[in-house]
Amino acid sequence: MARTVVIASGKGGVGKTTVTANLGILLAMTGKRVILADADIGLNNLDVALCIENRVVYDVVDVAEGRAGLRDALVKDKFVPTLSVLPSAKANSSDRVRAAAFAGIIAEAAGMADYVIIDAPAGVDAGFHRAVSAAREAIVVTTPHVSAIRDADRTVSLLSTYNVARIGLVVNRVRGDLVTKGETVPPEKIAELLRLPLYGVIPESDAVGVYTVLNSYGREGAAEAYRMLAEYVEGSGKEVYDYTRRYRGFLGRLRRF
Numbered sequence: 515m516a517r518t519v520v521i522a523s524g525k526g527g528v529g530k531t532t533v534t535a536n537l538g539i540l541l542a543m544t545g546k547r548v549i550l551a552d553a554d555i556g557l558n559n560l561d562v563a564l565c566i567e568n569r570v571v572y573d574v575v576d577v578a579e580g581r582a583g584l585r586d587a588l589v590k591d592k593f594v595p596t597l598s599v600l601p602s603a604k605a606n607s608s609d610r611v612r613a614a615a616f617a618g619i620i621a622e623a624a625g626m627a628d629y630v631i632i633d634a635p636a637g638v639d640a641g642f643h644r645a646v647s648a649a650r651e652a653i654v655v656t657t658p659h660v661s662a663i664r665d666a667d668r669t670v671s672l673l674s675t676y677n678v679a680r681i682g683l684v685v686n687r688v689r690g691d692l693v694t695k696g697e698t699v700p701p702e703k704i705a706e707l708l709r710l711p712l713y714g715v716i717p718e719s720d721a722v723g724v725y726t727v728l729n730s731y732g733r734e735g736a737a738e739a740y741r742m743l744a745e746y747v748e749g750s751g752k753e754v755y756d757y758t759r760r761y762r763g764f765l766g767r768l769r770r771f
């Protein structure tokens with residue numbers, strides 16, 4: 515049975531879809547069978563982000579309503595053969611997939627994979643409920659901004675009312691220069707405030723996209739940060755990306771300047 519992990523945030527636009535895609539790609543690159551499930555039903559972000567929207571034949575609504583089987587709906591990634599995506603559906607379809615039906619689909623997916631990673635929608639309403647009800651683990655994504663941390667805190671409280679056994683934190687868009695200058699909250703402090711283990715830190719980077727991790731040069735360390743996150747989740751690594759390294763020493767002071 516797969517580990518079922520929901521990627522949630524509360525606040526929108528903090529990087530859930532980016533984290534889902536990059537983490538999924540990296541885990542799949544180690545040979546693990548990974549299914550990414552887009553729970554943002556009605557917005558279908560993940561298939562667009564992974565550039566597979568032209569290959570979508572059936573989506574999660576078709577599966578929920580019995581027009582297609584799960585296997586028919588899964589779209590295999592072009593680059594990583596052990597990665598596939600369960601696409602969400604177009605606009606105005608969110609009400610058509612109830613939480614119990616979605617959980618059933620995820621349970622079936624779990625029988626076919628090592629990881630099922632669920633990309634949750636923003637907010638904490640029905641879409642959140644559906645996404646979280648289907649998972650046994652959660653990763654909360656936040657940025658170092660106060661409004662995002664506050665929403666993450668609400669999300670963590672809500673998660674405790676679900677059957678989620680393990681919760682971890684990813685702090686995204688971290689600027690090592692600002693942390694070094696004391697102008698923003700360090701990720702470790704955010705983890706402490708939220709009382710969550712820090713699974714990963716992803717630096718702010720122009721180079722961040724869905725295929726960040728396939729770019730082996732990974733400008734500004736984002737690719738390395740994602741690699742460390744995947745190792746943490748998988749259990750083979752216990753360190754997070756050193757976001758201040760670039761800003762220490764003489765060159766670092768120059769960069770900060």
Ligand SMILES: Nc1ncnc2c1ncn2[C@@H]1O[C@H](COP(=O)(O)OP(=O)(O)OP(=O)(O)O)[C@@H](O)[C@H]1O
Nearest residue numbers: 526527528529530531532636687716717718719722
């Ligand atoms: N580390 C980063 N550095 C810079 N930009 C980033 C980083 N991570 C994500 N972004 C950018 O932030 C934007 C939002 O990311 P993403 O779509 O992953 O967020 P989301 O939480 O899924 O949003 P939504 O709540 O709308 O689903 C995207 O344009 C993405 O490229």
Ligand SMILES: [Mg+2]
Nearest residue numbers: 530531554559
């Ligand atoms: Mg998203």
